[in-house]
Amino acid sequence: MHASLSLLVFGALLRLAHAATTSLDGIYSLVQRQIPEHADSFTFSLFQADGDSFAISDSTEGSGINVQCSTVSACARGLYTYLTQYGGVDIWWTGSRLSQLPSPLPAVGIPVNGQLLCHTGIYHFNTVTFDYTATWWDWDQWQAQLDWLALRGVNLPLAWVGYEYILIQVFQEVGLSDDDIASFLSGPAFQAWNRFGNIQGSWGGPLPTEWIDGQYALQQQIVARMYELGMTPALPAFTGFVPRALAQLYPNASIVNGSQWDGFPTDLTNVSFLEPWNDLFVTMQKSFIAKQQAAYGANISHIYTLDQYNENSPYSGNTAYLANISSETFAALRAADPEAVWMMQGWLFFDDETFWTTDRISAYLGGVPGNDSMIILDLFSEVYPQWQRTESYYGKQWVWCELHDFGGNMGFEGNLPELVSGPIQALAASPSMKGMGLTMEGQEGNEIVYDIVLDQAWSANPLAITAYVESWVARRYLVSPLPAAAQNAWSILSTTVYSNAVSAATIKSILEVEPAISGLTDGILTAVPYDTNTTIVPALQNLIAAAGENPALLAVPEFLYDIVDVTRQLLANRFIDAYNALVSTYNASGATSTSVTAAGEPLLTIISDVDAVLWTNDNFLLSNWIASARSWAGSNSTYADYLEYNARNQITLWGPDGEITDYASKQWAGLVGTYYYQRWETFVGYLANITASGTSYDNTTLHEEMLSIGEAWDSETWSAGWEVTGDTMDVVTGLVQKWIG
Helix, strand or coil: CECCCCCCCCHHHHHHHCCCCCCCHHHHHHHHHHCHHHCCCEEEEECCCCCCEEEEEECCCCCCEEEEECCHHHHHHHHHHHHHHCCCCCEECCEECHHHCCCCCCCCCCCEEEECCCCCEEEECCCCHHHHCCCCCCHHHHHHHHHHHHHCCCCEEECCCCHHHHHHHHHHHCCCCHHHHHCCCCCHHHHHHHHCCCCCCCCCCCCCHHHHHHHHHHHHHHHHHHHHCCCCCEEECCCCEECCCHHHHCCCCCEEECCCCCCCCHHHCCCEEECCCCHHHHHHHHHHHHHHHHHHCCCCCCEEECCCCCCCCCCCCCHHHHHHHHHHHHHHHHHHCCCCEEEEECHHHHHCCCCCCHHHHHHHHHCCCCCCCEEEEECCCCCCCCCCCCHHHHCCEEEEEECCCHHHCCCCCCEHHHHHHHHHHHHHHCCCEEEEEECCCCCCCCHHHHHHHHHHCCCCCCCCHHHHHHHHHHHHHCCCCCCHHHHHHHHHHHHCCCECCCCCCCCCCHHHCCCCCCCCCCCCCCCCCCCHHHCHHHHHHHHHHHHHHCHHHHHCHHHHHHHHHHHHHHHHHHHHHHHHHHHHHHHCCCCCHHHHHHHHHHHHHHHHHHHHHHCCCHHHEHHHHHHHHHHCCCCCHHHHHHHHHHHHHHHCCCCCCCCCCCCCCCCCECHHHHHHHHHHHHHHHHHHHHHHHCCCCCHHHHHHHHHHHHHHHHCCCCCCCCCCCCCHHHHHHHHHHHHCC
16 A cells, blocks of 8 residues: 655755655555565555654564655665565665565564664765766666665765756856857766866867767656655756856856866866856856756755865965855855755865865855755765864764775775764764765775665664674575675675775775886875785685585675675785885896896786686676767767777776876776786886896886877777676686685
8 A cells, every 4th residue: 555644854954955755656666676576565654753764563464564664765774674684685786686585574573663863864976976987877777776775775865967968058048159068068977077167178079969968868767766765866056167158258257267187288177167146157056956947846856966166276265255155156056946955075175175274164164054054075084074173064064974986996995893983973973963975986896885884874873893794794695504604704804804994995906007116005095904815815715615615605696796806806916916026026136128027927917817807797897888888879889989988088097198097997807908908018018128228217208108008098999808708716716726825
């Protein structure tokens, strides 16, 4: 039976920001999508309560399950709690195992209650996640993601897709030509930084109309589904970043140039900013939000993401100037939507801490009246929390967030003890903390880290890590009996690799980094903060032993993913030893071309071995990234080639001339075996040649050669295999014998 009741509004944040749906149709549809064989086994109903809460109980009319909840989003979380705690099943990035829910359904017994920790919201996404992970996602992938989010209780997701469609219309209204606009918009794989005002224009060609239209159509589906699932999408607004031609069209408007970003040439950065006290800014904001409301619904959300200074310095550091910027920006938002709430990432206060003194932060935030008018995402709470030095953002609402996976890098990294204790401590110390969330740059790997944050949001006490991990592993592998070795593997990982208090949000393997003779192993992102031989090695050995004890594990996608992932990490770490040996050989007084070449062979062998194991699992294929990009073009090969160039450039040179080379590097089959292999092969050859000739090491010459390799690779189109190759366990067993013994 579909029930619908009026809700008590929950929390100041959503009181302003969300006319929450009270229809449970979306939850019943979720059940139909994920567990159709039990579509009639769950009954949902809404009750009045302050905050997100649920109660699970056995049906009095049969073998079904009742989920009562205060919000539609809480209904989804209640369902998930039953599925995981009683059904023993879960949904993963590698796919859903919810279809393996036992029949008949396990009884609940004593009813179970759940309450959202912050009584307000669970946030998800970073602006850049939409490029590092979701650039090429189609509706099927978005549906899976939104179901994953809903079940875990996320009710405040970012919704950036399709922004350019409406922005272009606003630009056209104020007289900008198609050429003016085309010179401003960035390529599909780089739109996040255009939205941030970091870059403008595209080095791969102008943004095609087909892309703009396709993304807008996709956003309509995404926003509708978010609302249906009880979520409040955080929607875009007009930021103030404009094409340079606007200054000629409106010479009396106050338009200033932003700062240069990450070494990009001036024609691709120094983005023009229309200051918000201009009437033109207000006009454009009103137009943008009116069009967006017409497209998605006037009451879908009143929360607007708007970042003006994300890695982009203000025109002035004068506190009065900063207060006026924020005051007028918010006034324009409220002129467009009287219920508007301004959401911004707090990354700028950490990233440019020298500029953003507490006086300037106070002035900027203080320019916005009232504390419930803003939401600050404390982007890096688990390592560099800014709420502490800003007196809880001077009373503004803020969200405790975990930042992870810079650029979508794939190295193992996490600090489970901090993730279960940090939010609890922050909430006790800061009444203006109104939520928790994930602000990963790329959503790849390290799944346990994301899960524990979202589960901690529903517990008033720190989760017991040992018990949590045991339950997590049992659901993840879902075989009976589950070998103790599988639990042992994750016990090792969770207490070592994933209990590291490192000051980074990712660990990048040096095999993905442009080769050099020094500086690769001591960087904050490349230093491995654990002993491989006492962590990765026994974890992998235990996983292999588990498969031997119960071969049913070899039919579990998550197990195969994990064993590839752990093997990948082992080899990536072994690469450091091989690299150090090469450098030592090269620097030795008796070095010869032959000795250097021989010392370089293990590096190339490891790269080939990494590539081989990655090829055995569909989740680690470069071809997926490229195929997804090209699929947006249909049969238009020219358009497909354009998209592939964007896809390739982001994960390699990240810019026309390698401006932030390797930032978004990945360990993907095909990428490792071609691009990384070629660079390291060239590096070894270079060292051997200069050793033979007696010439000096020249980093500039080597860098230019690496840049040439990248430019050539980015210009190619994929013609190698597209499918999985090799048997995972056969390959892993051989590699273990080679690299562990």
